[in-house]
Amino acid sequence: MFTKEKTLSTELKGQRTLAAIIFTDVVSYSAMMAANEEYTLDLLRRDFQIMKQLCQQFEGKVLKTIGDALLMYFPSAVKAVACAKEIQSSFAELAANLAPEEVLTHRIGIHLGDVFFNGSDVMGDGVNVAARLQSEAQPGGICMSQTVYDVVKNALALTATELAPKKLKNIPGSVLVYQIPPIHPTPFTAQAEIELLDQEGSSNESELVIYSSGQWVLLHEHFFQIETYSQNANGKLIIQIPSRSVQDDATIQSLRPKLDQSPLVKFAYQNDGFLVKVKGVESISRADCKLWTLTLEAKPVKLDGKTLEQSYKGRKQFYSADDIATLKARRLLLNDPPKLLMLQDAQVFSPALAEREVLEKLIQSSATPVSIENCVIQSSYSGYKEQPKVFLELARLQAIFYLKAAGVVEQVTELSLGPICQGKVHVRFQGKRQQVYAGIEPAAMAIEGDCSLVSQVSSNHVAGYR
Template identity: 90%
Template sequence: MCLKDASHTPGYMFTKENTLSTELKGQRTLAAIIFTDVVSYSAMMAANEEYTLDLLRRDFKVMKQLCQQFEGKVLKTIGDALLMYFPSAVKAVACAKKIQSSFAELAANLAPEEVLIHRIGVHLGDVFFNGTDVMGDGVNVAARLQSEAQPGGICMSQTVYDVVKTPLALTATDLVPKKLKNIPGSVLVYQIPPIHPTPFTAPFELESMDSEGNSQESELVIYSSGQWVLLHEHFFQIETYSQNVNGKLIIQIPSRTTQDDAAIQALRPKLEHSPLLKFAYQNDGFLVKVKSVESISRGDCKLWTVTLEPKPVKLDSKALEQSYKGRKQFYTADDIATLKARRLLLNDPPKLQMLQDAQVFSPALAERALLEKLIQSSATTISIQDCVLQSLYSQYKDQPKMFLEKARLQAIFYLKAAGVVEQVMELSLGSIGQGKLHVRFCGKRQQVYAGIEPATIEIEGDCLLVSRS
């Protein structure tokens, strides 16, 4: 991507005060690049161009000041986009976080029509500075990552995240490898969710649409559960997700139905020793304790703010690495983890029904019973028994997109909370055809021994959505 002068284009604001400094011209270097834009900018310009430009100048002034504060350089502004350069990835992400937190503080004291919502993308890559422009991998990927960011949030490449996660004590949500437009290969991206609630949601899923804009079930593939969360036994679409300095999670849920209101109301903690509940969001799943549930009325909905205390699932390291020798096969700990993942995602092997006393013992039956015992054994308090894809399909079969997003989230919870894997690197669901769902999964197991790289589990196959048993 080469960012050219767009001053001739109506509705664009191009500034020349950001002309490249002499020391950068003609250089090729590794740089941390920030690329920003405004959500729904074209629609706002169409409604009131002069007023929108005033808001944009106000926000650009804040971003330019913060860029300088974090030792960066503003390279160019084109329309609603701002391109910044930093010699340090740590300072780039720190600046991006400060920009979004500053706008969140500003928005808290402004009317909705006075607020612009920005997306930010950050990448560390090779860039080339010529006399009037900047181009290269760093710019290309940062621009694409910006479009993947949640409104009011930050999206960064794994290259950046690996550098900044420790020095910034960063809390980010990992996503699956994304195929970015015009970028070869896939990029694993990480999200820092928005701080301030916004009326926008980001399109995390990929789906094929017909000529009338409807999803074609046979082509529908999702790579993320978007803004859905699993909390206890319910699924909610959230508006914001954040973590405070004490490690507590804060989610905001807009509710427009009495059923959702009742389900959230029922989460209010009643006792000090309230039970631990399931929780999953994006690619992470664990147990939580509800600390508070509050609500306010907002327009046509009620906005619930739920504060959760994560309770990491305790792993029994001995059980985690335990192996078994069957009559005909030896099962390593990695083999057992693979069996659990295959049951959860493919129903392979199907759950063994309770054996009847009258059944005749056979070596094959004994081996199958051992296999079932291995699958249901667990190194945590959470165990895997059934295929989650089958269990949800009957409820949501007429809503394929919702089924895929919710089933994926439920699977994430069990994969993580049951100790099958420590990191979900990919879980894509779709397409659906002839009563089968195609599944692709890649996850990395926990590291148990120093110096020994943990195993990676990869699964691909079709899950029969209606059990034949």
């Protein structure tokens, strides 16, 4: 089985570039094919679909499949490694709910090097080394070159084991490699390694960082894990939600439109968020669950130059529309500045507080039906603090919705949450504002800091505005 992706010849033809390459393969694939070829191919197609979706989430491109191997390209080593970790995490979660014969175990190799896109193929050092590194990876694990590790070790807070320099087949010299072990035991994990994984499990929360919300969607005020996401010929979104509880069934059923008067509801998936109308709700019963199919009509945010945020001239500082947008994002992600309770008592009036009140009104104002008032990272924590990974994924999705639907940014290029340490979660965000003038690049926004997971509401916080 060999498939070349369409994007290879149309977008990358003739280019030579430095790229992060991921190469994957399946452990004991030949033996499984010999035992049951058709069944193994079905499992492989299932896993390829998962990997392709995650590759797209992390802004990569699938270049081709070769038998049980998948070749992916990323312009960023950080996103390549984050994607690889999410792939192995997703497969570990999938395996927990499947019979052993339904599970494929994958190895992943990653290298950062020079590649050349030759029309319908890709070649070069980056591809060759990545292919060799995957054979060095543990089943269910990731193996990367020192080149990759040096780039990503600080950004991703990796727990990786340095190995002795390796002589890789047909690669000149030796390559120092780093291993990220499997997240959960696999059928190929030795008993000693299983015990080590169990010992390390309790400390993973302090190192947990997420870069995507996986297959979660925000719909109205609820979260669901979807099975498929697509867009039909009429531009409507189609999502399928497998339900395994009567509560899920009742919640989805309540969204069914009545006389075409469906209200606008929240929707977010991956790096996009907007208001939608629910146009259709259907269900079928399966052996393991009820599968709901929802048809949604998106109402994306559209702003013109007349409806962008206002600017404001303070006593000592001028706040442009982009500055106000940054304050909105900082409130949403870091609770900085914390929400101000408006004071009416003239005895506590001061010029600094008056300016702070104006800024608070600008933070909460919006040219869209969605406005920002509180920090969604804090507000999400109480319901999921016993499930740190779920909390990070859902808080991220909530933040995506408000960043996009409130018109703070037009594009989210990065939003990572974690690790959680001493009652705070680390947040890293990058996005692009709406393009206002033709020929002028839209303003970029970058925010990084720690968000306290304990809510702090301020009535007189004026620091930074004096």
